[in-house]
Amino acid sequence: MKTLAVIPARGGSKRLPGKNIRDFAGKPMLAWSVEAALESGLFDTVMVSTDSEEIADVARAWGASVPFLRSARTADDHAIILDVMAEVVERYEAGGQRFDRLCCILATAPLLRPSTLKRAAELMDAESFDTVFPVVAFDYPIQRALRRDAMGRTEMRQPEHYASRSQDLEPAFHDAAQFYWMTREVCVTRQPIFAGRAGSFVIDAMDAQDIDTPTDWRLAELKMQLARSAQ
Numbered sequence: 001m002k003t004l005a006v007i008p009a010r011g012g013s014k015r016l017p018g019k020n021i022r023d024f025a026g027k028p029m030l031a032w033s034v035e036a037a038l039e040s041g042l043f044d045t046v047m048v049s050t051d052s053e054e055i056a057d058v059a060r061a062w063g064a065s066v067p068f069l070r071s072a073r074t075a076d077d078h079a080i081i082l083d084v085m086a087e088v089v090e091r092y093e094a095g096g097q098r099f100d101r102l103c104c105i106l107a108t109a110p111l112l113r114p115s116t117l118k119r120a121a122e123l124m125d126a127e128s129f130d131t132v133f134p135v136v137a138f139d140y141p142i143q144r145a146l147r148r149d150a151m152g153r154t155e156m157r158q159p160e161h162y163a164s165r166s167q168d169l170e171p172a173f174h175d176a177a178q179f180y181w182m183t184r185e186v187c188v189t190r191q192p193i194f195a196g197r198a199g200s201f202v203i204d205a206m207d208a209q210d211i212d213t214p215t216d217w218r219l220a221e222l223k224m225q226l227a228r229s230a231q
Contacts, residue, residue: 003103004044007046019108020055024221030055101184103182117179120179135173136203
């Protein structure tokens with residue numbers, strides 16, 4: 001079975017310009033994802049999918065392959081991950097290379113550990129899932145979420161849980177925004193990642209941070225510092 005790691009790194013981030021190659025704890029941001037993929041030993045090839053020559057140069061400097069640049073179709077704001085993954089599969093197969101399993105690793109996942117990638121691969125093997133990804137538990141019951149209007153008027157979204165104890169409510173989880181293992185078929189058919197036979201496992205909130213805003217960036221830095229101090 002041949003496996004491919006794909007790290008999408010578009011050059012046009014608007015909320016945090018240049019975030020994919022901006023310095024994070026002494027390395028370009030995407031270097032952390034490249035290194036985690038390489039150190040895991042799981043992949044036949046680790047590649048970066050980008051529309052930017054500058055990002056491509058950084059990726060190659062840190063050990064990733066960039067065999068081609070993205071098309072205009074997958075380089076705009078509206079392209080989704082599966083569009084990018086499908087294009088990667090098509091381009092490789094047009095050149096005679098076929099991968100049975102792929103892992104989309106986000107370029108902004110500096111807290112990702114190689115062991116987490118391995119844990120996901122083992123779960124995919126054990127349960128024959130179509131996709132596998134890490135999740136994080138919400139730190140407050142979503143059943144007690146509130147709704148506010150423009151004037152500040154507030155009400156419960158689920159008022160039937162007004163008197164429910166937190167410990168009696170079903171836990172809820174969100175995507176950890178680190179990576180998504182998937183079969184080739186998921187890519188070529190563009191099957192939604194959270195549909196079909198989707199599997200997940202829980203990681204600690206300290207081991208993940210979605211990075212879309214300056215506050216997110218600072219939180220990721222703090223988590224990194226705490227992780228290093230605990231070693």
